[in-house]
Amino acid sequence: MTAPSPITRAHSFNSAAAQYAASRPSYPAALFDxxxxxxxxxLAGARVADIGAGTxxxxxxxxxxxxxxxxxxPGDGMAAQFRRALPDVPIVRGDGxxxxxxxxxxxxxTYAQSWHWTDQARSVPEALRVLRPGGALALWWNTSAVDVPWIDAQLKRIQGHFGIDQVVGTNGDGTHTALGEPTGLLDFARxxxxxxxxxxLDTHLxxxxxxxxxLAHGKESAAAFLAEERRHLLAAFPDGTVEETYDVELLLATRP
Known part of the structure; x- marks a missing residue:
């Protein structure tokens, strides 16, 4: 199976913006603390730009x-869904x-689940340009808690079906661990x-x-996996309610 390019994967969300908005996990209050x-x-009273805001x-x-x-x-489908959900919040087209x-x-x-789609040789200088002195660049990802046995087993099934590595599988869209800040201009706390x-169960699927x-591998491949995955999950959660566990990985750097 040929792996889709990063560009294909980055733009794949636009075709499923409503599904994304309805099923994706949010973030806990402790993250913003x-x-x-x-x-x-x-954050109260602060001027914030949320980049790759999605829905x-x-x-x-x-x-x-x-x-x-x-x-x-940057995406048409995601921006349209955003405007339906948050009509009074300004949104502009662009990327990091x-x-x-x-x-x-x-x-x-802020970059919630989106920094890995940027070219850091460009996005780091851009961040430094738009931040005020003392301003903060905050990056975070919901990643699956791989120490939970059923989650680890599911990620291995995804890995086997799509031929991806375990690191990418932890959040499905990329990996925070690939952050190799190339400019040397930022020092991230974690x-x-x-x-x-x-x-x-249907929301989890x-x-x-x-x-x-x-999304990037196509509906037929995804449907085949999800049909089989339903059987695995019903064995683990016979009442049809799935407890998803996440580790939000936060990286934050302050502009000098």
């Missing part, structure tokens, strides 16, 4: 913390490699926040089916 702790300032999952939470949020999103933002205009620049949610590796 950690962001504020590492940054040394509150607005993180954007909505940042706004709920009192931030003044602007969203940046070419931010449509003014110099030194932001207190926080935090890990564990949380979980209980969802119906829609969630994993919204990952780029499923």
């Amino acid at each position: 950690a962001v504020e702790d590492l940054a040394g300032r509150p 607005g999952i993180a954007t909505a939470l940042l706004r709920a913390r009192g931030a003044d949020v602007l969203a940046v999103e 490699n070419h931010l449509p933002l003014a110099d030194a205009s932001l207190d926080f620049l 935090r890990r926040v564990r949380w979980s949610r209980r969802v119906p 829609a969630n994993i089916g919204s990952r780029s590796v499923f």
